[in-house]
Amino acid sequence: MRKIISKVVLIGSIGVGKTSLVRRFVHSKFDEEYLSTIGVKVDKFTVQSDDSEVEMLIWDLAGEIFLNNMFDKYLSGASGIIGVYDVTRPRTQHQLIEVMDKLKLSKDYSNQIILGNKIDLIENEVDQLELQKTFSYDYLTSARTGQHVKDAFYHIAKKITTSDV
Amino acid sequence: MSSENQAFDELREILLSKDKEDLYRVNDELRTQLLGEIGSIRSELDDPELFSQKISGARNQIVDILGPVMGRMIKKYIQVEIEKINQKLQSGTDKFTSASYWKSLFTGKKNGSGTVVDPAVLLEILLIRNDSGLLLAKYSKEEISDADMIAGMFTAIRSFMETVLEARKSEVGLIDYGDYKILVQSFGTFYFAFIFSGTNDPEFKQRMVDTANTFVERNKLHMHNHVIDKSTETILEKEFVNHFKNLCEK
Numbered sequence: 001m002r003k004i005i006s007k008v009v010l011i012g013s014i015g016v017g018k019t020s021l022v023r024r025f026v027h028s029k030f031d032e033e034y035l036s037t038i039g040v041k042v043d044k045f046t047v048q049s050d051d052s053e054v055e056m057l058i059w060d061l062a063g064e065i066f067l068n069n070m071f072d073k074y075l076s077g078a079s080g081i082i083g084v085y086d087v088t089r090p091r092t093q094h095q096l097i098e099v100m101d102k103l104k105l106s107k108d109y110s111n112q113i114i115l116g117n118k119i120d121l122i123e124n125e126v127d128q129l130e131l132q133k134t135f136s137y138d139y140l141t142s143a144r145t146g147q148h149v150k151d152a153f154y155h156i157a158k159k160i161t162t163s164d165v
Numbered sequence: 166m167s168s169e170n171q172a173f174d175e176l177r178e179i180l181l182s183k184d185k186e187d188l189y190r191v192n193d194e195l196r197t198q199l200l201g202e203i204g205s206i207r208s209e210l211d212d213p214e215l216f217s218q219k220i221s222g223a224r225n226q227i228v229d230i231l232g233p234v235m236g237r238m239i240k241k242y243i244q245v246e247i248e249k250i251n252q253k254l255q256s257g258t259d260k261f262t263s264a265s266y267w268k269s270l271f272t273g274k275k276n277g278s279g280t281v282v283d284p285a286v287l288l289e290i291l292l293i294r295n296d297s298g299l300l301l302a303k304y305s306k307e308e309i310s311d312a313d314m315i316a317g318m319f320t321a322i323r324s325f326m327e328t329v330l331e332a333r334k335s336e337v338g339l340i341d342y343g344d345y346k347i348l349v350q351s352f353g354t355f356y357f358a359f360i361f362s363g364t365n366d367p368e369f370k371q372r373m374v375d376t377a378n379t380f381v382e383r384n385k386l387h388m389h390n391h392v393i394d395k396s397t398e399t400i401l402e403k404e405f406v407n408h409f410k411n412l413c414e415k
Contacts, residue, residue, distance in 0.1 A: 005313070007297040038325040042298070042317035057299065057317045073324040077297025 003053040006160050009075055011099065012084035013092040014063030017117040020143035021084065022060050025153055039065040040074060047157045054157040056080075067095070075103075079163075080156040081112040087131055087140065088121050097136055111159040113138040115152055120144050283363040287373070288345075290409050291316055291358040292401075298324075301355060302405035319347075319358060339365060350377050373412065380408045 010018045019035065026045045035041045039062040046055045059078070065071050075081070083100045085092040096114065103109040116135055120142040122128050132140070138155065139148040209215045291312055292302040298320025303312045340347040348359040348370060357377045361369075384404050 005299055007299055007317075038322055040318075040321035040325065042314055042321055044311070044313055044317070055313070057297075057313060059298075059317065059321065070328050073328045074321065076324070077294060077299070079297075 001051060001053055003055065004161065005055045005057070006079035007059060007077055008056045008080040008082060008156055008160075009059045009061060009071075009078045010082045010084060011061050011066050011071060011075075011096070012063065013067060013086070013089075013095050016063070016084045016086040016089075016092050017143045018060055018063075018084045021115070021117065021141065021149055021152075022058055024143050024146055024149045026058070035060065035062045039070075045153075047154055049154065049157040049161045052161045054160060056153070056157065056160075066099070075109065078109065079111060079160045081109055082152065082156055083112060083114045084117050085114070086118050087116045087135065088118055090135075093135055111156065111163055113152060113156050113159070115148075116140045117143060119147060285361050285363040285366045285369040287359060287361045287412060289360040290373075290405075290412075291319075291360070292355060292405060293320060293358060294355050295320070295351065296354070302402045304406050304409040316358075341365075348373060350374055352381060376409065376412050380405070383408075 010022065012018050019041070022043055026043045041060045043058045043060065044055065045058070046053060048054075059074060061071055061074055065074065081100070081103060083096045085096045087093075093116070100112060100114060103112065114137050116131070116137040116139070119128070119140040122131060139152045141148045141152055143149065209219055288307070289305045289310070289312070290303065291300060293300055293316040298317045300313050300316040305312070338349045338351075340349065344362050346361055346363075346365055348357075348361070348365075350357045350359075350373075357373075359373050359377075384401065
């Protein structure tokens with residue numbers, strides 16, 4: 001089996017639930033204090049994708065770094081980008097889409113997915129349908145319930161393995 | 166020739182005779198004045214109370230004159246003393262500042278030589294990509310850490326320094342953390358992190374840097390994959406272990 005190691009960066013505004021999504025998936029070795037101190041926390045986990053084992057080093061970027069446009073250095077060498085916004089705060093979606101569109105222009109950052117997080121907070125079915133029509137996303141996730149979290153990480157792993165062939 | 170010189174001397178005597186007279190006169194006046202001053206100073210010096218009053222009155226002037234001189238002297242003295250302390254710390258000869266002294270104090274184990282020096286002990290060498298922070302290869306004496314995570318976090322910290330402090334990547338840098346030190350040697354697309362304990366001995370440091378340089382010269386072909394394929398990594402890791410084994414065992 002082929003084993004590949006890659007860097008995946010999580011970006012998004014403050015309080016959209018990036019760290020909660022990672023926490024849902026991995027048991028962190030580093031204290032979350034790193035996020036407020038140096039703006040990044042690195043976690044690692046491995047997923048199977050087709051005939052490959054993908055070891056992902058997840059760089060969880062602090063929202064302040066994202067909002068202040070200081071993430072260039074942190075994105076460097078990334079094989080995948082996961083953009084996260086909060087479905088209850090439309091502004092966080094606009095901020096994210098703007099950045100992701102710019103990043104798409106670079107072939108280095110073509111492997112990206114967008115997650116609309118905190119979907120569990122939209123209880124009304126009508127609102128959910130409306131949201132699905134108007135918002136851009138690859139997955140609507142919930143770090144609280146775990147909805148689509150695993151799918152999202154497997155999806156980015158698949159993108160990485162496909163682009164690496 | 167000698168008659169010419171004599172003529173010049175005579176001419177000089179004639180021309181300067183007036184000046185000479187003036188000079189003698191001024192000299193006499195000054196001597197008289199000076200003797201008067203000396204007499205007055207002598208009497209002040211003979212009278213300690215008067216002398217003390219004079220000095221007190223002129224304190225500001227004395228400070229103005231002596232201040233810069235004293236300042237320079239004090240600064241020089243401090244510099245010399247700091248230099249001495251640094252030398253002691255570097256050579257590890259000051260037993261009270263040596264970690265091994267305190268260790269031996271608490272553990273009861275004494276250093277055989279009697280001199281308390283913490284030799285540099287290399288624990289782990291990591292070869293890390295500059296951009297992604299992905300670990301390319303490692304050599305460990307003991308498994309002290311999750312090297313992948315350490316490489317990632319370490320690179321994140323470097324990115325933070327570069328972003329926030331606008332610090333440029335330096336070729337060789339040293340990070341001191343408690344009992345451990347991390348020597349960083351940067352190349353174009355990757356960097357080495359040498360994790361060691363003990364004194365930062367320049368000779369040891371140079372040996373590590375030299376060994377890293379020879380490794381890079383021999384293995385540059387393996388270092389250009391964006392996503393690291395395990396098969397490539399295995400070749401590199403094998404080379405890495407062989408290359409650095411001797412360095413770690415010394």
